[in-house]
Amino acid sequence: MILFEGKILPDEQLDDVLEKLWDSCLMAVTNRKDIAKLVINACGRVSEKIKTGAYDPILWVLLEKGAFTRTQLEEAITFFDKENLQLKYDTELGVLKKGTEDDRKASVEKRLEPLGILFHIAAGNAEGLPFFSVIEGLLAGNVNILKLPSVDDGISVMLLHEMIKEEPALAPYVCVLDVASTNVKILKTLADMADAIVVWGGDEAVMAARTMASPSTQIISWGHKLSFAYVSAGVVEKVEDYEPELYDLAKHICATNQLLCSSCQGIFVDTEDETVLLSVAERFLHILEEVRVDYPREKIGIRGKVSISLYNEELESIHTGHRVLRGKGVSVIIGSDSELELSYMFKNCWVKPLQRKNIIKSLKGKKGYLQTVGLICTEKERKELAELFVKTGLTHIVRPKNMSQMLPGGTHDGKYPLRRYSRIIEVER
Amino acid sequence: MKSLFWYKRPYDIEKTETQFMKEMRENMHFQFENCKEYRALLEHRGWYEERIDKLESVAEIPFIPTLFFKHHRMDSVPREKMLTTATSSGTSGAKSVIGYDVLSLLKGLGMVLRVGKEHKLWSLRPCHYIILGYEARNILGRKNAVEEKAVAKTAYGFTFFAPALSRTYALRYIDGDYRLNLEEIREKLITFSRGNTPVRIIGFTFHAYWLLSKMKEAGIKCPLPKGSLMSFGGGWKQYYTQRAEKQEMYDLVEDVLNIPESMCREFFGAVEHPILYCDCPKHHFHVPIYSRVLIRDVDTYEPLEHGKAGLVNLLTPMVKSAPILSIMTDDLGILHDGSECGCGIDTPYLEILGRVGMEDITTCAAGAENLMRTMLGEETL
Numbered sequence: 001m002i003l004f005e006g007k008i009l010p011d012e013q014l015d016d017v018l019e020k021l022w023d024s025c026l027m028a029v030t031n032r033k034d035i036a037k038l039v040i041n042a043c044g045r046v047s048e049k050i051k052t053g054a055y056d057p058i059l060w061v062l063l064e065k066g067a068f069t070r071t072q073l074e075e076a077i078t079f080f081d082k083e084n085l086q087l088k089y090d091t092e093l094g095v096l097k098k099g100t101e102d103d104r105k106a107s108v109e110k111r112l113e114p115l116g117i118l119f120h121i122a123a124g125n126a127e128g129l130p131f132f133s134v135i136e137g138l139l140a141g142n143v144n145i146l147k148l149p150s151v152d153d154g155i156s157v158m159l160l161h162e163m164i165k166e167e168p169a170l171a172p173y174v175c176v177l178d179v180a181s182t183n184v185k186i187l188k189t190l191a192d193m194a195d196a197i198v199v200w201g202g203d204e205a206v207m208a209a210r211t212m213a214s215p216s217t218q219i220i221s222w223g224h225k226l227s228f229a230y231v232s233a234g235v236v237e238k239v240e241d242y243e244p245e246l247y248d249l250a251k252h253i254c255a256t257n258q259l260l261c262s263s264c265q266g267i268f269v270d271t272e273d274e275t276v277l278l279s280v281a282e283r284f285l286h287i288l289e290e291v292r293v294d295y296p297r298e299k300i301g302i303r304g305k306v307s308i309s310l311y312n313e314e315l316e317s318i319h320t321g322h323r324v325l326r327g328k329g330v331s332v333i334i335g336s337d338s339e340l341e342l343s344y345m346f347k348n349c350w351v352k353p354l355q356r357k358n359i360i361k362s363l364k365g366k367k368g369y370l371q372t373v374g375l376i377c378t379e380k381e382r383k384e385l386a387e388l389f390v391k392t393g394l395t396h397i398v399r400p401k402n403m404s405q406m407l408p409g410g411t412h413d414g415k416y417p418l419r420r421y422s423r424i425i426e427v428e429r
Numbered sequence: 430m431k432s433l434f435w436y437k438r439p440y441d442i443e444k445t446e447t448q449f450m451k452e453m454r455e456n457m458h459f460q461f462e463n464c465k466e467y468r469a470l471l472e473h474r475g476w477y478e479e480r481i482d483k484l485e486s487v488a489e490i491p492f493i494p495t496l497f498f499k500h501h502r503m504d505s506v507p508r509e510k511m512l513t514t515a516t517s518s519g520t521s522g523a524k525s526v527i528g529y530d531v532l533s534l535l536k537g538l539g540m541v542l543r544v545g546k547e548h549k550l551w552s553l554r555p556c557h558y559i560i561l562g563y564e565a566r567n568i569l570g571r572k573n574a575v576e577e578k579a580v581a582k583t584a585y586g587f588t589f590f591a592p593a594l595s596r597t598y599a600l601r602y603i604d605g606d607y608r609l610n611l612e613e614i615r616e617k618l619i620t621f622s623r624g625n626t627p628v629r630i631i632g633f634t635f636h637a638y639w640l641l642s643k644m645k646e647a648g649i650k651c652p653l654p655k656g657s658l659m660s661f662g663g664g665w666k667q668y669y670t671q672r673a674e675k676q677e678m679y680d681l682v683e684d685v686l687n688i689p690e691s692m693c694r695e696f697f698g699a700v701e702h703p704i705l706y707c708d709c710p711k712h713h714f715h716v717p718i719y720s721r722v723l724i725r726d727v728d729t730y731e732p733l734e735h736g737k738a739g740l741v742n743l744l745t746p747m748v749k750s751a752p753i754l755s756i757m758t759d760d761l762g763i764l765h766d767g768s769e770c771g772c773g774i775d776t777p778y779l780e781i782l783g784r785v786g787m788e789d790i791t792t793c794a795a796g797a798e799n800l801m802r803t804m805l806g807e808e809t810l
Binding site: 300301302303304305306307308309311312314315316317318329 | 469470473474493494496497500727728730738739740757759761783784785786
């Protein structure tokens with residue numbers, strides 16, 4: 001599916017669109033205006049319509065397919081409410097946009113401007129992420145070219161199309177193309193048009209974007225991150241009192257399937273006692289098993305993959321000393337090292353020891369990959385532990401139930417995207 | 430019976446069942462006694478040597494995932510006795526290395542002779558070979574020899590089914606590296622299409638598919654002389670989506686090279702399971718007497734009945750030099766009743782559905798990560 005100049009076109013017209021795209025982008029840049037208000041209003045109206053069920057006939061297919069639930073959709077769409085987008089805009093750009101009294105008097109005018117043309121390469125792990133990425137580009141005033149992920153369900157195109165219908169003036173600022181990831185030639189052409197490539201994904205995705213980009217094209221990456229939970233020494237003494245937090249964590253693991261950057265991959269426990277580690281692991285396994293029942297079962301391919309990995313982990317345990325605790329559709333692997341690593345995902349996590357005194361030493365090496373910690377600690381420990389985790393480079397220190405919660409006006413991995421999509425120019429008066 | 434691998438009829442499972450079990454038991458004893466690591470793995474899973482003689486079904490033998498071989502090289506004979514080693518063409522960096530001793534290779538020879546005969550691969554008529562794969566460097570390399578990809582050896586092996594007048598490789602070894610040589614291949618095909626000598630093309634499925642579609646796109650047709658043969662194997666990787674695409678491949682071969690579908694052979698095998706599976710006229714991979722396939726439940730590992738999808742467990746007593754008697758691939762597959770095929774071979778046949786996990790998983794990285802892989806892939810090509 002293609003979205004070009006506000007119209008949905010079939011993929012067969014790709015060559016045609018590519019031919020016109022550069023001129024169309026140049027035209028949009030030439031006629032560029034401050035569109036933030038238009039974007040906020042249009043998104044607000046789309047969001048309202050979703051809530052009142054106006055798009056249900058279209059969304060029904062996706063809901064039926066189980067791509068997401070009604071609640072998830074409603075939660076996500078609140079993000080695009082007029083108030084929330086305005087808050088996001090004000091938080092990220094407001095101060096810079098206004099400037100100070102001194103700035104206004106100076107002989108050189110300082111002003112916030114968009115980067116120009118953004119080429120978004122979005123990942124397919126979260127529904128609607130491509131839409132989200134483009135909206136951020138638009139809020140900063142950019143012209144946006146979006147390459148859809150291969151697994152896209154069409155919701156991003158649909159939402160962008162509806163937004164443009166609400167505000168046709170935005171049409172020149174958005175172009176969505178369904179180009180295969182293997183079509184390097186076209187991707188390079190698109191990359192050459194852009195002032196910056198916005199890439200969502202892991203190290204390999206970012207490297208791929210780098211090989212595509214000429215040295216003069218900026219790469220703005222939203223890379224692969226790792227998140228985990230931490231059980232403090234105070235909690236270890238009385239784990240049974242903290243079961244609600246463990247249930248929250250299990251729900252978070254089941255709801256995100258550990259696929260998001262903010263998803264918990266495993267639990268670090270402040271202990272060096274193996275029996276403590278085992279008892280936390282066993283307790284959590286039962287909770288996870290109990291919670292899992294409320295979530296859909298994985299497809300056979302995923303189950304097969306996890307199954308082989310766990311079996312292999314059992315064989316490897318001769319060397320690693322790891323212990324695999326299996327439950328129905330879930331597992332917990334007890335490790336003896338304190339290495340932060342990716343789990344097998346899909347409701348399979350690890351439990352490892354990490355004493356408070358080793359937190360910085362152990363996590364510092366993971367720079368660039370750290371994102372969220374779900375803290376399970378006594379209220380007395382919270383402040384100090386949080387400060388310690390801040391120093392490792394983590395950007396979100398929250399309670400387990402909020403690990404994947406996104407707040408309006410919040411950051412991506414500790415950064416404000418709208419600022420990354422803008423530049424400050426100086427014009428002599 | 431002397432050995433399973435020199436038995437005349439490669440699909441007569443009924444007559445060879447007892448011999449298969451006997452050789453499996455012997456192999457398991459041998460691995461237990463000669464491969465410390467294998468012994469440790471089995472003991473860890475509650476096995477002891479005396480249990481081998483009580484073995485009633487091969488399903489009881491603990492399987493080792495191919496994933497494990499990618500991180501551990503396991504030998505059951507001293508390395509100086511290995512005549513050659515084979516390395517998988519692993520895409521994710523880690524590769525399996527399996528060593529072969531002379532006895533295992535001789536068994537392999539017996540198998541290749543019989544299977545080749547059954548599928549009419551042998552011919553006395555000389556032909557030109559085009560290998561859409563790696564040029565073999567040292568075929569029986571000893572101790573210090575560079576390990577090389579198993580596919581190179583397999584492809585080289587095939588060039589003995591009929592006397593070779595010439596061998597042209599798509600990936601040639603030049604100055605310490607493999608370089609793609611498609612221009613030469615295309616020219617050779619054009620030249621050969623003007624002569625009378627049959628041509629045999631051998632290669633990776635996706636290389637063949639790629640080359641032929643490029644030729645079709647460019648409007649190049651090279652009708653090859655009668656008796657020419659197209660054989661391919663090695664998985665479909667990202668191109669793999671069932672029969673529809675297989676048919677597309679046959680159509681492409683017929684269209685560009687004028688080789689009929691009946692002269693197309695597909696092979697299946699793995700470094701960790703070096704049994705020659707050759708497709709029947711109906712393009713099914715029937716299980717030969719040297720091998721057994723168990724489809725196991727993805728959750729419980731219990732063997733499933735025919736017709737159900739699960740994990741593919743491959744078993745063979747062929748190799749002494751490494752404990753690969755029961756390996757678990759990372760494929761999903763179905764074993765069908767032989768009678769469903771109708772080609773005349775009555776052993777069950779294996780249908781590979783694809784890699785576990787791949788299609789469904791979308792992590793933070795997935796979407797864009799594929800891009801990298803394919804980009805790098807294209808650039809190496």
